[in-house]
Amino acid sequence: MAKKRAEGESRARANTRSRLVDAAIEILVERGFAGTKIDEVVARAGFTRGAFYSNYSNMDELLEDAFIAYSTRLLTEMTQAFDSIEGPLTLERIVDTLDSLSAQGRTAYILLMEYRLYQMRHPDADGIPGNQRNQLADFVTQMLESALDRMGRRALLPTNIMGEILSIFYLEALGSVNDSAEANQMPIRKIVDVIVFGFSVPKDSTEPVTQELEGTDREQFLAEAVDPSREKLIPLVRQALAHS
Structure with missing residues (x-):
């Protein structure tokens, strides 16, 4: 049971990172790194800032x-x-x-x-x-x-x-x-x-x-x-x- 729960959490985390990456790619191409803000990335990915900081430091x-x-x-x-x-x-x-x-x-x-x-x-x-x-x-x-x-x-x-x-x-x-x-x-x-x-x-x-x-x-x-x-x-x- 614990193993299945861990696997599910791992998949969910990978999915979160993937959506954050996809959102970041879109904005980076549109505006460059200087114009890419955390709030906009998480909004486009459908998450909150908490999802960002649970995966990335910056x-x-x-x-x-x-x-x-x-x-x-x-x-x-x-x-x-x-x-x-x-x-x-x-x-x-x-x-x-x-x-x-x-x-x-x-x-x-x-x-x-x-x-x-x-x-x-x-x-x-x-x-x-x-x-x-x-x-x-x-x-x-x-x-x-x-x-x-x-x-x-x-x-x-x-x-x-x-x-x-x-x-x-x-x-x-x-x-x-x-x-x-x-x-x-x-x-x-x-x-x-x-x-x-x-x-x-x-x-x-x-x-x-x-x-x-x-x-x-x-x-x-x-x-x-x-x-x-x-x-x-x-x-x-x-x-x-x-x-x-």
């Missing part, structure tokens, strides 16, 4: 939860969308799938920017816990590895690094403002082409890794990829995108 914790929860949700939707594609996985199908999730991607971008701005203003604040950050990174890596396997390709860079730079430039593309869907598609097409296809080859290929890639060479990418700071790797990718 809005900072809720902002972190909102970013992690929405990022996980988006990655899950992406995985399901790619898994539902029948037949060969081509550049066109990858771009179309990513484009179909662009609205969700922009929400993730806004939440990421709000979180980064908060950290810049509060440098002493704790960042996202390492285990949760690693879970998000692993999610992207697994999705990329699955896509490469379906296309019969092998990566020329470590897949975790490919996944990292793919995430950086995908979100950056979603952060740009254009007047048309067609204009928004071009950066994403370039990103997928350069990072996914440019840094991989058919599994049976004997192509040397030193082959040039739009003004740079893959050997240089490999050399910079081992640097944990990625200080020179990101500019190299940006250069390849600019020349593609």
